[in-house]
Amino acid sequence: QSDEPFRLVVTHLEPPLVPSSVMDLALTLGYFEREGVDVELVRVQQTPSALAALQSGDGDMANIGVDALLQAIAVGADDLRAVTSPNKSLPFLIAAKDSVAAPSDLEGAVFAIGRIGSVDHSLSAEVFDTLGVDIDSMQLFSVGQPNVRAQALAAGQVDATTMSIGTWVSLPDRAGLHVLIDQDAYYAAAPVVSKVNAVPASVLAERPEDVEAVIRALIRISRDFAADPQLWVDAMAEALPHVDRQTLETLAPSYAGSWSINGGMSAAELRETTDWLYRTADFAGMTAPSLDAWVDFGPLDAVLAEVGIVDGADPADR
Amino acid sequence: MTPTHPTIRFAGVSKAFRQRDGSSIQAVQAIDLDVPARQFVAVVGPSGCGKSTLLRLADGLITPDMGTVTIDGAAPVPGPRIGFVFQNFRLLPWRSVLDNVGFALEGSGYSPPDRRDRAMAQLRKVGLEAWADQYPAQLSGGMKQRVALARALVGDPDILLMDEPFASLDAQTRELMQEDLLRLHAERQPTVLFVTHSVDEALLLADRIIVMGRGAVLDDIEVDLPRPRSIEGLQGLPAYATLRARLWSQIRHLVLSDPASAFFGRQPG
Amino acid sequence: MTPTHPTIRFAGVSKAFRQRDGSSIQAVQAIDLDVPARQFVAVVGPSGCGKSTLLRLADGLITPDMGTVTIDGAAPVPGPRIGFVFQNFRLLPWRSVLDNVGFALEGSGYSPPDRRDRAMAQLRKVGLEAWADQYPAQLSGGMKQRVALARALVGDPDILLMDEPFASLDAQTRELMQEDLLRLHAERQPTVLFVTHSVDEALLLADRIIVMGRGAVLDDIEVDLPRPRSIEGLQGLPAYATLRARLWSQIRHLVLSDPASAFFGRQPG
Amino acid sequence: MIGSREERVASPWLVAVTRLGFLLLLLALWWIASQLVSRNVIPTPLATAEAAARLWADGRLAAAVLTSLGTYLGGFALAVLVALPLGIVMGAFGLLGRTLEIYVYALAATPRVAFIPLIIVLLGLGIEAKLFVVFLGAVMPIVINTYAGVRQADVDLVEMAHSVGAGRAQIFRAVVLPGAVPYILAGLRIGATIGLINTVVAELYTAVTGLGGLLALYGNSFRMAEYFVVVLTLAVIGVLVTELLRLLEAHLTRWST
Amino acid sequence: MIGSREERVASPWLVAVTRLGFLLLLLALWWIASQLVSRNVIPTPLATAEAAARLWADGRLAAAVLTSLGTYLGGFALAVLVALPLGIVMGAFGLLGRTLEIYVYALAATPRVAFIPLIIVLLGLGIEAKLFVVFLGAVMPIVINTYAGVRQADVDLVEMAHSVGAGRAQIFRAVVLPGAVPYILAGLRIGATIGLINTVVAELYTAVTGLGGLLALYGNSFRMAEYFVVVLTLAVIGVLVTELLRLLEAHLTRWST
Numbered sequence A: 001q002s003d004e005p006f007r008l009v010v011t012h013l014e015p016p017l018v019p020s021s022v023m024d025l026a027l028t029l030g031y032f033e034r035e036g037v038d039v040e041l042v043r044v045q046q047t048p049s050a051l052a053a054l055q056s057g058d059g060d061m062a063n064i065g066v067d068a069l070l071q072a073i074a075v076g077a078d079d080l081r082a083v084t085s086p087n088k089s090l091p092f093l094i095a096a097k098d099s100v101a102a103p104s105d106l107e108g109a110v111f112a113i114g115r116i117g118s119v120d121h122s123l124s125a126e127v128f129d130t131l132g133v134d135i136d137s138m139q140l141f142s143v144g145q146p147n148v149r150a151q152a153l154a155a156g157q158v159d160a161t162t163m164s165i166g167t168w169v170s171l172p173d174r175a176g177l178h179v180l181i182d183q184d185a186y187y188a189a190a191p192v193v194s195k196v197n198a199v200p201a202s203v204l205a206e207r208p209e210d211v212e213a214v215i216r217a218l219i220r221i222s223r224d225f226a227a228d229p230q231l232w233v234d235a236m237a238e239a240l241p242h243v244d245r246q247t248l249e250t251l252a253p254s255y256a257g258s259w260s261i262n263g264g265m266s267a268a269e270l271r272e273t274t275d276w277l278y279r280t281a282d283f284a285g286m287t288a289p290s291l292d293a294w295v296d297f298g299p300l301d302a303v304l305a306e307v308g309i310v311d312g313a314d315p316a317d318r
Numbered sequence B, C: 001m002t003p004t005h006p007t008i009r010f011a012g013v014s015k016a017f018r019q020r021d022g023s024s025i026q027a028v029q030a031i032d033l034d035v036p037a038r039q040f041v042a043v044v045g046p047s048g049c050g051k052s053t054l055l056r057l058a059d060g061l062i063t064p065d066m067g068t069v070t071i072d073g074a075a076p077v078p079g080p081r082i083g084f085v086f087q088n089f090r091l092l093p094w095r096s097v098l099d100n101v102g103f104a105l106e107g108s109g110y111s112p113p114d115r116r117d118r119a120m121a122q123l124r125k126v127g128l129e130a131w132a133d134q135y136p137a138q139l140s141g142g143m144k145q146r147v148a149l150a151r152a153l154v155g156d157p158d159i160l161l162m163d164e165p166f167a168s169l170d171a172q173t174r175e176l177m178q179e180d181l182l183r184l185h186a187e188r189q190p191t192v193l194f195v196t197h198s199v200d201e202a203l204l205l206a207d208r209i210i211v212m213g214r215g216a217v218l219d220d221i222e223v224d225l226p227r228p229r230s231i232e233g234l235q236g237l238p239a240y241a242t243l244r245a246r247l248w249s250q251i252r253h254l255v256l257s258d259p260a261s262a263f264f265g266r267q268p269g
Numbered sequence D, E: 001m002i003g004s005r006e007e008r009v010a011s012p013w014l015v016a017v018t019r020l021g022f023l024l025l026l027l028a029l030w031w032i033a034s035q036l037v038s039r040n041v042i043p044t045p046l047a048t049a050e051a052a053a054r055l056w057a058d059g060r061l062a063a064a065v066l067t068s069l070g071t072y073l074g075g076f077a078l079a080v081l082v083a084l085p086l087g088i089v090m091g092a093f094g095l096l097g098r099t100l101e102i103y104v105y106a107l108a109a110t111p112r113v114a115f116i117p118l119i120i121v122l123l124g125l126g127i128e129a130k131l132f133v134v135f136l137g138a139v140m141p142i143v144i145n146t147y148a149g150v151r152q153a154d155v156d157l158v159e160m161a162h163s164v165g166a167g168r169a170q171i172f173r174a175v176v177l178p179g180a181v182p183y184i185l186a187g188l189r190i191g192a193t194i195g196l197i198n199t200v201v202a203e204l205y206t207a208v209t210g211l212g213g214l215l216a217l218y219g220n221s222f223r224m225a226e227y228f229v230v231v232l233t234l235a236v237i238g239v240l241v242t243e244l245l246r247l248l249e250a251h252l253t254r255w256s257t
């Protein structure tokens, strides 16, 4: 075991208004400490930086997109393993101008995506598909980062785009905009695991107790929040004094089923996610790896053996 | 253009320059001087006495701290009608010899081919026709000086302000240029202020010689020698010898009496 | 330092400069010239005939295209033991007058206070002690030339290469500087190459006069006038008049016979 | 430049040879690095060359280069058109220059990314926004160097020009600008390189297109060989533009020996 | 500089007044813009001032400034230490300069973002990586301007220095460098501004800290008043550093009248 702090790399700069806030709150509320692990949060902007941090040894665990992890593994970073997922389903929604009343109105309109083949593009295509709308009937516009997409929508430069609910609620002025497809409908249409916490093999080998302690702390805090949403509201209000408490109160119930009470790692869901991703354009021509090539259930199972599995929450099938 | 014949007048003119240490140098001090139309005035005096400053004042390039400089009653306006030969040539390094000379005509409504022709004619007069397309960096010191001369003369100036214009020329070329300048003066009769270090040159060329010392006019000598003059012709005249001796002793006195000079108090060798 | 007395030797030296249009100018052509130790040699000749080029070759600043330049048998190595007065002063604008003079000593092992003292002493000799802390931009033309002179002399050079060193000085200061130079030569006996435009100056100072024309040595005249010399003293001597006339007509001939010159074929005025 | 006046010009052949030698050295270093750094972060030169051939063959690279070049050259041209007059005017009118300079520096020191939201609102996501981002990056170095160059004008030559009666405009054209040429060209070089960088920034932060888009694509999917091809393409464009500027400079300063 | 020699220096008081006047003009324009542009993209000056007071009071801004300044000044200092010698050597040895210049331009034209993954893998997320990003941005303008300045050395003065027997080092110190000062200082100015921009880039793309972190934070959550405070803080730092460089320049060129 090392005396060094355990560096957990996250891709947000302050506790986000979504369930992945458990990583920040577990630190401020002392969950990590209670599990005996000295966690240091390292904040980066985007998944590529987080991945690079894992590879350089400057991070021990990173919360990253599944697509990026699979890409990295596909090109040779084959010692990375997903061990848990505090935010398996990012609460995405599709927001649009008021003039776009129904998804079918988007035909011929401008729809902003990150870029051709990116996850938000593929996910949105899937969502529109289940609603009977062909995404290719829209003018797709590659705009990049989520906040830029939101700005472009707010500025009236595009007609609709995909964003997380956190981004949506932090938009300062939503006049003239509305939610076209909400997060539940979105997830129902495209049920894929979007983010996982990954660790390199070296950390798994050298600091297994720390990895387990982190997973344990995240499960404990998720269970506490699931049991009492008001706890999350209080903690967030403290962490983000500038956010309207009313907003937090509205958001809290919508996350009722989103907390990763059992670690957020369902083998079936992960397998589906792999298959789905490998059908998208970004992975064209590659063969999907088996689950054990990128997931290690070991640490999570050890934790679950200790804290027990809660039925009716996120499945812990293997 | 038909020549006009302006009068230059300095009335109580003083000019100081600030120095690094905050003090100032009085370059020119309470100068009263009238240069009547058509007169050829030579200015002599020891190094640093304010000769170049006087010329810059006359061209309106600097303005006096006190007093006024006027040309025919108005403040001087620099332009090609006032030809200025600077002590340090000041050629534009990025222009050919020809274009350096032509530069003096650019503001004055000549067509480009006209400008070329006049500049070329002037270059011919200073013996540099063959160098028209070269750049200044390729000229010898004397050649640069001749380009500067050509530039000052190309506008047919009514006033000539010349700061040691022949200093870098060999004796013979200098003599020939002096002849040309005398001829020019006889023909067009510009008003001339001519700084020189050579007493002989001053006596050969000028109607009148101003002796400057430490920023002031110390003597003002009418040169009543017969024209046309030549060095050989002058040397026989007693008046020439008298004037020469007077000027010589004036400057000697100035140099030896300046307590700041290394030669202060030294006896003539 | 005790003076040494080097010999400068030019053997078949030619040097051409490329021009913009691709052709070249033969600045110096097949020059054979021996300057024995301690000799004071003046170089005269029309503008652009290669005098400055000759001096730069002697200092090793440029290398000949053909032939060799040697000082006591070896290629010349520039340094403070060869004092060079450039025609265009070349002062460092960002250094004070004192530090410009001191610059010549910086490579040669003097301590900084030593350097200051020597530079100051040299400034005193050219009458600019009071200007030690000023920058070149604040000096008149003649003052700049005196700073350049001081810089060339501060290293107690064994060889002096002087390119019209007194051209910007007033007549009297020039005379006093000439006296100082003659005294220096009598005492330390450096070997001197002295470019001048003044035939009188050449005759006053030199043991021997080289007449150059179009890159070549055209005449080589022993000046067997008695020393110590003074202008006044010389003027009475018949030998002086003869030499003067000879030089004068040589240069006149050169200027008037150059087909590229404006004065080509002109009759003496 | 040191060495006697005569040693100043290296022969073009020699330069070509030493440049090539240095290139080989870089390639060797690159190869070694590709072997040493783990996890395929650095592709081998060979893999990169193959990727380049592939990208060139399917026309993607060429299309991206064309798109990016349009943005780049357009924005750079705008920057030149604004920066030269501004730098000149600031240098010419001392008070104006001293007044504006701190604002110029302030603007120069503010990250372009910081303006992106504003730019999107005002100019949208299209070519206008991109041109503006390139413009913003390239304009400052040109202004700063032009300003410095104009202030350095030779006072003796300016006085000479006054003495022949030249007007302000003529003094600028004939005396001040030619003297400022080396400054302006150094400024153009820096502006050209930063403009290229900002082309990529613009393509990443407004509508994703061109070489910036390819960079994002290959970067996010860790296709490092392709990624390197894009990076090297950018470097080559940078070299071409700055070499053109060198030719321009050689032409403008042909008077100096 | 135009106008006769004597009109060249504007009084510091006058400059202060005109600068202030321009500032008021900018504030007025800002206010108008904040009213015209929809959706709170531009906060009012007042809202920004309040946000500044808030950020200052809770110590966040000061802490971020300190963090960023450390990165910035460290990286800039490194850049100066490398760029000056490199620019000088390139200018001094013609062949070396001509050989290296294209590689320098190539590097200068390659977006820093493109190197970020490599930098993180090799240097991590910490201060080393950040210093390196700042260094990369600041080094090129300084090299390019120093190189240009050294090549512009006055050949007459260099020949004079040779004639007094000065060695290479002395010629550099006494002749070439003083002559290149205006170039070097313009290069330092540009380098300082780009270094500051790259500080933000570094803080955005490696471990998020300092002012770059605040910028991302407020940008992502659309808190525009706070966002503007950070942008203005960056601008002020840029102005302070370039004004310091101006004082340095005035000191180094005090010889020119």
Ligand SMILES: Nc1ncnc2c1ncn2[C@@H]1O[C@H](COP(=O)(O)OP(=O)(O)OP(=O)(O)O)[C@@H](O)[C@H]1O
Binding pocket: B137, B138, B139, B140, B141, B142, B143, B168, B170, C017, C018, C019, C025, C026, C027, C046, C047, C048, C049, C050, C051, C052, C053, C054, C087, D257
């Ligand atoms: N750097 C150069 N490039 C091209 N040509 C040059 C260069 N230096 C000198 N020349 C040419 O070489 C010839 C001789 O020049 P040099 O300076 O030696 O003449 P000079 O005798 O000193 O003349 P002056 O008395 O006018 O100073 C001239 O024709 C000149 O144009």
Ligand SMILES: Nc1ncnc2c1ncn2[C@@H]1O[C@H](COP(=O)(O)OP(=O)(O)OP(=O)(O)O)[C@@H](O)[C@H]1O
Binding pocket: B017, B018, B019, B025, B026, B027, B046, B047, B048, B049, B050, B051, B052, B053, B054, B087, C137, C138, C139, C140, C141, C142, C143, C168, C170, E257
């Ligand atoms: N720009 C300036 N700044 C400061 N002082 C100056 C400036 N120009 C001239 N001076 C000073 O003014 C005085 C007169 O200078 P000026 O150039 O008029 O002398 P001069 O008579 O032409 O001398 P010379 O014969 O040596 O050329 C000198 O003491 C000089 O130092």
Ligand SMILES: [Mg+2]
Binding pocket: B051, B052, B053, B087, B163, C140, C141, C142
């Ligand atoms: Mg003078």
Ligand SMILES: [Mg+2]
Binding pocket: B140, B141, B142, C051, C052, C053, C087, C163
């Ligand atoms: Mg000469």
